[in-house]
Amino acid sequence: MEEREIILSRWLQGEVSDVQVKELFPDIDLDALRYTLSMQEKLDISVHKPESQWESLDAILPEKKKPIPTKRTIILFVLLALALFSAFWYGFSNTAKKLIKADSNEFLQYAFEDGSSIKLWPGSSMQYDASSYMEDRVIELDGEAFFEVEKGNTFRVETKAGHVEVLGTSFNVWEADRKNLEVKCFTGRVRVTDNASNNHIITAGEKVNIIDDELQDVATFDVVSHRNNSLKHYDKAKVKWIIEDLQNIYNTQISLSEGLQDRSFSGAVSIIDLNRALSYLCTTLQWEYEIKDQNVFIKNNN
Amino acid sequence: MNVCEKVVFKQVFLKYHRDLERYLISRGSTSADALDIIQESFLRLWEKCKEVSEKSLKSFLLTSSNRIFIDRYRKDKTRLKYTESLSFKSEIKDGQYHLELEEFKKYFEQVLSSMKPSYREVFMLHRFEKMKYKEIAEALGITQKAVEKRMQNALLHLTKHKIPKIK
Numbered sequence: 303m304e305e306r307e308i309i310l311s312r313w314l315q316g317e318v319s320d321v322q323v324k325e326l327f328p329d330i331d332l333d334a335l336r337y338t339l340s341m342q343e344k345l346d347i348s349v350h351k352p353e354s355q356w357e358s359l360d361a362i363l364p365e366k367k368k369p370i371p372t373k374r375t376i377i378l379f380v381l382l383a384l385a386l387f388s389a390f391w392y393g394f395s396n397t398a399k400k401l402i403k404a405d406s407n408e409f410l411q412y413a414f415e416d417g418s419s420i421k422l423w424p425g426s427s428m429q430y431d432a433s434s435y436m437e438d439r440v441i442e443l444d445g446e447a448f449f450e451v452e453k454g455n456t457f458r459v460e461t462k463a464g465h466v467e468v469l470g471t472s473f474n475v476w477e478a479d480r481k482n483l484e485v486k487c488f489t490g491r492v493r494v495t496d497n498a499s500n501n502h503i504i505t506a507g508e509k510v511n512i513i514d515d516e517l518q519d520v521a522t523f524d525v526v527s528h529r530n531n532s533l534k535h536y537d538k539a540k541v542k543w544i545i546e547d548l549q550n551i552y553n554t555q556i557s558l559s560e561g562l563q564d565r566s567f568s569g570a571v572s573i574i575d576l577n578r579a580l581s582y583l584c585t586t587l588q589w590e591y592e593i594k595d596q597n598v599f600i601k602n603n604n
Numbered sequence: 605m606n607v608c609e610k611v612v613f614k615q616v617f618l619k620y621h622r623d624l625e626r627y628l629i630s631r632g633s634t635s636a637d638a639l640d641i642i643q644e645s646f647l648r649l650w651e652k653c654k655e656v657s658e659k660s661l662k663s664f665l666l667t668s669s670n671r672i673f674i675d676r677y678r679k680d681k682t683r684l685k686y687t688e689s690l691s692f693k694s695e696i697k698d699g700q701y702h703l704e705l706e707e708f709k710k711y712f713e714q715v716l717s718s719m720k721p722s723y724r725e726v727f728m729l730h731r732f733e734k735m736k737y738k739e740i741a742e743a744l745g746i747t748q749k750a751v752e753k754r755m756q757n758a759l760l761h762l763t764k765h766k767i768p769k770i771k
Contacts, residue, residue: 307752307753307756308749308752308753308755308756309756310755310756310759310760311737311751311752311753311755311756311759312752314755314759330760330763331763334763334766334767335759335762335763337767337769338712338762338767339731339762341705341708341712341767342712342731343731344692344705345690345691345692345709345712345732346690346691346692346732347625347626347629347630347689347690347691347728347732348689348690348691349621349622349625349626349629350621350625350635350639352617352618352621352622353618355617355621355639355642355643356614356617356618358643359617359643359646359647360610360614362643362647363610363613363647363650364650364651366608366610450654453655471655472654489651489652489654489655490652490655506651506652525651
C-alpha cells in the first residue's frame with residue numbers, strides 16, 4: 303500500500319520501471335507524462351535582475367556605526383598600550399583588577415584582548431581581572447555601558463542589581479541606584495539574571511528591567527532609534543536617575559526641588575545639548591529650569 | 605570576507621538574490637511578495653552581519669526568507685494561488701515553434717494553477733529548483749515520505765490533463 307503512494311516519485315528518480323508502475327496504475331499514460339516533463343524542462347521561473355533590486359535595498363539600508371573619532375581612537379590605543387604594559391609589568395599571575403573609568407562629560411571606548419569592546423557612559427566605570435579575562439570574560443560594571451561582544455565563551459557583566467550573560471552580541475546595560483538595571487539587546491541573545499537567580503533570555507529588539515531588585519517582564523524597543531548616538535531613551539525612569547546621567551554627561555551640578563526626585567519620565571533626552579535635554583524634560587513634566595553659573599536648578603511650575 | 609562592509613554585502617546580495625526569488629516563487633509566493641521578503645531577509649542579515657559566517661550566509665538567508673514567507677502566508681492562505689511566472693530557458697528563433705511553446709507554457713501554467721498548493725510546492729522545488737526529496741523535506745519541515753507522496757500526487761495531476769503535443 304505504501305509503495306503505491308510513492309511509486310511515481312520513485313519512477314521519476316529512475317528507481318522503478320514502467321512495468322512496475324503499470325502494475326499498480328494500469329490506466330496511466332507514462333509516455334504522455336514523460337513528454338510533459340520534458341517540455342517542462344524547457345521552462346524556467348522568471349526572476350528579476352538583482353542589480354535592479356539592489357538600489358531599492360541600498361536606499362533603506364541603515365548606516366553602520368561610524369568609526370570611532372580620532373580622539374577616542376587615541377584613548378583606545380593608549381589604554382591598550384597600558385593594558386599590555388601592565389600585563390608585562392605584573393606578569394600574568396598577578397590577579398589585581400584593572401579599573402577603567404570614564405570621566406564626566408566623556409564617553410570612553412575600551413577594547414578587550416578578544417576583540418570585544420565596551421563604550422562606557424560618562425561617569426561610569428568597570429573593572430576586570432586582566433590575567434583571567436581570556437578564560438572567564440567577567441566584567442564588573444558600575445553605571446552604564448554599551449557592549450559589543452565577540453563570539454567565544456560566555457561573556458558576563460556583573461552589577462549590584464544582577465548579572466548579564468551573553469555569547470556574541472551587542473547590548474546596553476544601565477545600572478541606577480544599585481538596585482535597578484535596564485538591559486537592551488541590540489543583536490544576538492542575552493540572559494539577564496537578578497540577585498534571586500530569576501532570569502530572562504532576551505533577543506534583538508527586546509529589553510528587560512530589574513526594578514528594586516525585582517526582575518520585570520520582557521518588553522520591546524526600537525533598535526534603530528535607540529542606536530541614535532545623540533539621544534538617550536528612558537522608559538518610566540525615575541527623574542533622579544536621569545539627573546545623575548545628565549550631571550555625568552554634561553559635567554554640571556543639577557539641583558531638584560523637593561519631591562521631584564521620584565517622579566517617573568519616559569522619552570528621549572539629548573546627550574549632546576544640555577539646554578535641549580533640560581527643555582524637553584521640563585516641558586514634558588511641566589517644570590521649569592534655570593542655569594546659574596553652570597549650575598542647574600529645576601522646580602515645579604505650580 | 606566582512607559582510608558588514610557594504611561592498612561585500614552588495615556582492616552577497618547579487619549572488620543570492622536570484623536563488624531566493626526562485627525559491628520563494630516555487631514555494632508559492634507572488635513575484636512582488638518574493639522581492640519584499642528578500643529585501644527583509646537582507647535587512648536582517650545587515651543587522652546581524654557580525655554574527656553570520658561566510659559559510660552560513662546562504663542558509664541564513666534561506667531560513668530568514670522561509671520564516672517571513674510562512675508568517676505572511678499563514679495569515680492569508682488564499683494568496684498561495686499560483687501566479688504566472690514561467691519563461692523559456694533560451695531564446696527560440698523559429699517563430700512557429702515559439703508560438704507552439706507559448707501555447708504549451710500557457711497550458712502548463714493553467715495545470716499548475718489547478719494543482720493543490722502543497723503538491724505544486726513540492727513539484728516546483730523538485731523540478732525547477734532541482735532540490736532532492738530529502739532537501740525539500742528539510743526545507744518544509746516534513747518527512748521525505750510526505751514529500752514523495754505529494755510529488756506523486758502532483759504527477760497524477762499532470763496525467764489527468766492532456767498536454768498539447770508539439771511536432
